[in-house]
Amino acid sequence: MTKKHIQIIEKAEELFATQGYEGTTVRNIADAAGVNLAMISYYFGSKEKLLEALFMERMNATKHRIEAVVNNQSLTPFQKIETLIDEYITRVEEKEAFYKIMLSEQVINKNTVVMKLLKELKLTYARLISSVIEEGQKQKVFRKDVDIVLMLTTMTGTVMLMLINKDYYREFNNQKKLPNPVFEEQLSARLREHVKTIFKAHLGYES
Amino acid sequence: MTKKHIQIIEKAEELFATQGYEGTTVRNIADAAGVNLAMISYYFGSKEKLLEALFMERMNATKHRIEAVVNNQSLTPFQKIETLIDEYITRVEEKEAFYKIMLSEQVINKNTVVMKLLKELKLTYARLISSVIEEGQKQKVFRKDVDIVLMLTTMTGTVMLMLINKDYYREFNNQKKLPNPVFEEQLSARLREHVKTIFKAHLGYES
Amino acid sequence: MTKKHIQIIEKAEELFATQGYEGTTVRNIADAAGVNLAMISYYFGSKEKLLEALFMERMNATKHRIEAVVNNQSLTPFQKIETLIDEYITRVEEKEAFYKIMLSEQVINKNTVVMKLLKELKLTYARLISSVIEEGQKQKVFRKDVDIVLMLTTMTGTVMLMLINKDYYREFNNQKKLPNPVFEEQLSARLREHVKTIFKAHLGYES
Amino acid sequence: MTKKHIQIIEKAEELFATQGYEGTTVRNIADAAGVNLAMISYYFGSKEKLLEALFMERMNATKHRIEAVVNNQSLTPFQKIETLIDEYITRVEEKEAFYKIMLSEQVINKNTVVMKLLKELKLTYARLISSVIEEGQKQKVFRKDVDIVLMLTTMTGTVMLMLINKDYYREFNNQKKLPNPVFEEQLSARLREHVKTIFKAHLGYES
DNA sequence: CATGAATGAGCGTTCATTCAT
DNA sequence: CATGAATGAACGCTCATTCAT
Numbered sequence: 113m114t115k116k117h118i119q120i121i122e123k124a125e126e127l128f129a130t131q132g133y134e135g136t137t138v139r140n141i142a143d144a145a146g147v148n149l150a151m152i153s154y155y156f157g158s159k160e161k162l163l164e165a166l167f168m169e170r171m172n173a174t175k176h177r178i179e180a181v182v183n184n185q186s187l188t189p190f191q192k193i194e195t196l197i198d199e200y201i202t203r204v205e206e207k208e209a210f211y212k213i214m215l216s217e218q219v220i221n222k223n224t225v226v227m228k229l230l231k232e233l234k235l236t237y238a239r240l241i242s243s244v245i246e247e248g249q250k251q252k253v254f255r256k257d258v259d260i261v262l263m264l265t266t267m268t269g270t271v272m273l274m275l276i277n278k279d280y281y282r283e284f285n286n287q288k289k290l291p292n293p294v295f296e297e298q299l300s301a302r303l304r305e306h307v308k309t310i311f312k313a314h315l316g317y318e319s
Numbered sequence: 320m321t322k323k324h325i326q327i328i329e330k331a332e333e334l335f336a337t338q339g340y341e342g343t344t345v346r347n348i349a350d351a352a353g354v355n356l357a358m359i360s361y362y363f364g365s366k367e368k369l370l371e372a373l374f375m376e377r378m379n380a381t382k383h384r385i386e387a388v389v390n391n392q393s394l395t396p397f398q399k400i401e402t403l404i405d406e407y408i409t410r411v412e413e414k415e416a417f418y419k420i421m422l423s424e425q426v427i428n429k430n431t432v433v434m435k436l437l438k439e440l441k442l443t444y445a446r447l448i449s450s451v452i453e454e455g456q457k458q459k460v461f462r463k464d465v466d467i468v469l470m471l472t473t474m475t476g477t478v479m480l481m482l483i484n485k486d487y488y489r490e491f492n493n494q495k496k497l498p499n500p501v502f503e504e505q506l507s508a509r510l511r512e513h514v515k516t517i518f519k520a521h522l523g524y525e526s
Numbered sequence: 527m528t529k530k531h532i533q534i535i536e537k538a539e540e541l542f543a544t545q546g547y548e549g550t551t552v553r554n555i556a557d558a559a560g561v562n563l564a565m566i567s568y569y570f571g572s573k574e575k576l577l578e579a580l581f582m583e584r585m586n587a588t589k590h591r592i593e594a595v596v597n598n599q600s601l602t603p604f605q606k607i608e609t610l611i612d613e614y615i616t617r618v619e620e621k622e623a624f625y626k627i628m629l630s631e632q633v634i635n636k637n638t639v640v641m642k643l644l645k646e647l648k649l650t651y652a653r654l655i656s657s658v659i660e661e662g663q664k665q666k667v668f669r670k671d672v673d674i675v676l677m678l679t680t681m682t683g684t685v686m687l688m689l690i691n692k693d694y695y696r697e698f699n700n701q702k703k704l705p706n707p708v709f710e711e712q713l714s715a716r717l718r719e720h721v722k723t724i725f726k727a728h729l730g731y732e733s
Numbered sequence: 734m735t736k737k738h739i740q741i742i743e744k745a746e747e748l749f750a751t752q753g754y755e756g757t758t759v760r761n762i763a764d765a766a767g768v769n770l771a772m773i774s775y776y777f778g779s780k781e782k783l784l785e786a787l788f789m790e791r792m793n794a795t796k797h798r799i800e801a802v803v804n805n806q807s808l809t810p811f812q813k814i815e816t817l818i819d820e821y822i823t824r825v826e827e828k829e830a831f832y833k834i835m836l837s838e839q840v841i842n843k844n845t846v847v848m849k850l851l852k853e854l855k856l857t858y859a860r861l862i863s864s865v866i867e868e869g870q871k872q873k874v875f876r877k878d879v880d881i882v883l884m885l886t887t888m889t890g891t892v893m894l895m896l897i898n899k900d901y902y903r904e905f906n907n908q909k910k911l912p913n914p915v916f917e918e919q920l921s922a923r924l925r926e927h928v929k930t931i932f933k934a935h936l937g938y939e940s
Numbered sequence: 941c942a943t944g945a946a947t948g949a950g951c952g953t954t955c956a957t958t959c960a961t
Numbered sequence: 962c963a964t965g966a967a968t969g970a971a972c973g974c975t976c977a978t979t980c981a982t
Contacts, residue, residue: 694882
């Protein structure tokens with residue numbers, strides 16, 4: 113990964129998120145990254161491969177973070193769940209653009225390499241969470257009948273939809289005048305609490 | 320609305336959902352709808368206007384349904400909320416393609432006519448729900464501190480993400496062999512219950 | 527020639543003059559004339575044939591006017607020339623649009639029916655003028671060596687270029703504030719005198 | 734200006750002159766110039782911009798020629814006028830195609846960049862000529878009341894109309910059998926003499 | 941004669957990609 | 962590895978014309 117590789121990936125991420133994959137031209141990316149147009153094909157092979165590279169990069173980081181939490185022996189199942197929720201929301205906040213692309217790409221269910229990678233990640237993610245849930249069930253702190261995917265769907269769904277509806281949330285709640293960082297922080301806190309509350313109810317534990 | 324208008328809109332809906340708006344060509348739509356390429360411009364003016372027509376059509380229907388529920392004097396606030404959840408999920412199940420397009424378009428936050436319509440609809444929707452909530456609060460069956468948008472975000476988020484992750488839900492739960500209609504029905508029921516449970520907890524009422 | 531025929535021809539004339547033949551669409555004409563789009567093809571056969579009809583109409587009128595002057599036994603050759611100049615300029619002033627189209631069409635030297643008609647008219651015109659010149663030469667009031675086409679070229683060239691450069695003429699001579707009818711009248715008078723002076727010098731007669 | 738740029742401009746010039754701007758397709762030009770279709774947009778941005786480039790190129794050359802004559806201190810006003818007439822006719826003979834396009838474009842008085850450039854050039858041209866005339870008037874070799882634009886209109890009109898009526902001139906004068914170069918040379922000489930004679934009469938000088 | 945609906949052909953333009961240097 | 966020039970393919974759209982009614 114040279115410096116230019118990273119520059120290109122970052123600008124591509126930004127543009128794919130704001131204009132869509134199809135709506136972004138290789139020229140757009142080259143211009144934004146300040147590199148020669150032909151370089152993108154040379155470095156990554158194609159526009160599609162650039163998207164793959166971007167996904168690989170971001171998804172690997174995500175995977176490592178999750179594993180770190182799940183394998184952290186010093187945390188109780190309950191703590192792991194709460195940490196995972198926090199980690200997830202933090203990650204989305206840090207990489208908004210990437211998560212928008214991920215969402216878009218999932219809607220358009222093409223049979224691409226990216227989609228296969230994504231599907232694998234999702235299964236891996238669910239299995240890791242599953243192990244945490246089972247750990248909690250053994251310890252009798254979680255309910256028996258937990259629908260993991262449904263629960264994850266609610267988490268990702270809530271966070272994703274909030275991501276794309278942030279402005280509208282702000283408008284509806286008359287918080288347009290609030291400085292952006294303050295609004296973001298408040299929203300983040302509320303979102304975390306909201307998701308955690310849902311999880312608690314669903315898993316049956318009490319904080 | 321002639322027959323061909325409808326044909327074109329329906330095929331466009333399908334293709335926009337599966338390939339994205341940008342990923343779908345006017346030729347794709349013309350071929351799928353079995354009409355001449357020029358017809359689409361002839362009828363709708365442009366590809367963009369076709370999308371607008373599609374949104375107008377679908378959003379109007381949605382709006383009327385919601386209003387019917389909210390204005391139904393024979394329902395208690397609690398019943399209205401449950402009916403709205405059911406209506407929403409039913410609507411998404413009926414018009415999967417359209418809701419996928421809506422999701423995609425929201426990610427790419429362009430300043431188009433469609434986006435303006437959508438924003439208006441969302442605000443209208445929230446305001447109607449808001450009136451139901453207030454009604455319930457007056458009757459002291461709902462909590463005082465309810466975050467309407469957050470709640471709606473959870474509902475739409477869960478339903479939307481389930482829409483695009485259905486296959487993966489099935490795979491994770493080893494339900495690949497289940498006949499599709501059965502799976503769909505089970506999922507639908509579970510989803511409705513799940514969302515209603517979250518709402519109950521959030522609004523503070525007991526069924 | 528029904529009323530609608532004339533309406534169409536007149537609007538077509540206007541549009542062809544201001545937008546060019548290629549730049550004008552059949553729809554433009556139909557809209558401007560307030561008739562159904564398909565009627566133009568039905569009445570005239572095609573866009574090209576409409577242009578032909580327009581040319582036939584205008585050129586016939588022109589031919590009759592010229593013949594009337596040339597065959598007017600009560601005029602001297604000198605009077606005939608002066609009358610022809612006046613008639614020509616009057617005609618151009620009356621039918622500006624048509625003369626613009628004629629000019630445009632001559633530049634694009636396509637082998638169309640229109641062009642053949644136009645060439646014939648030009649030859650007929652030149653032959654009629656020629657007969658007047660010869661008449662004058664026999665009466666020894668005109669020079670022997672007269673280049674008829676060159677002379678006609680100067681007349682039509684001056685009048686045509688003035689037609690398309692009128693505004694610029696006005697601007698250069700600081701007559702922008704002059705009311706349009708006044709400007710037009712002055713210009714017309716000056717143009718007539720100018721062309722007549724050139725003819726006098728060329729033909730060798732004195733007024 | 735690369736070789737291909739020039740190739741494209743020259744072929745475009747030819748085609749615009751013979752088929753009109755609207756009547757010429759970008760594909761026509763690409764084929765004629767032996768370049769890829771996309772090259773034209775790649776080099777010039779658009780068909781319109783190609784026309785602009787063509788005008789810029791030709792008009793600059795024209796302007797420089799005129800200025801060289803007007804500023805030539807060794808020439809008397811009378812010589813300048815005669816030289817300008819010769820230069821103009823030579824230029825038109827050399828760049829027939831371009832002058833045809835210029836004429837066509839002026840008829841269709843669109844508000845394009847090209848038209849603005851052209852209007853400027855015409856004013857500049859008139860002002861330069863004007864300075865020569867004034868020079869001659871001070872030296873009392875030219876008349877006091879000279880209508881510069883009318884005079885220029887006659888010159889350009891005569892030359893332009895001769896340009897598009899050359900064949901017809903030949904036919905009327907029974908010179909069809911004359912070899913083309915001979916005809917062209919004779920016509921050129923006659924045209925020059927003709928225009929100069931008109932100017933002499935108008936300006937009042939004697940050669 | 942009159943017309944709304946329809947269409948094949950072709951328009952100018954843009955795209956991701958390639959390749960000689 | 963780096964790049965300006967180039968390109969085939971496809972894009973959305975408009976055109977004059979046709980035809981069933």
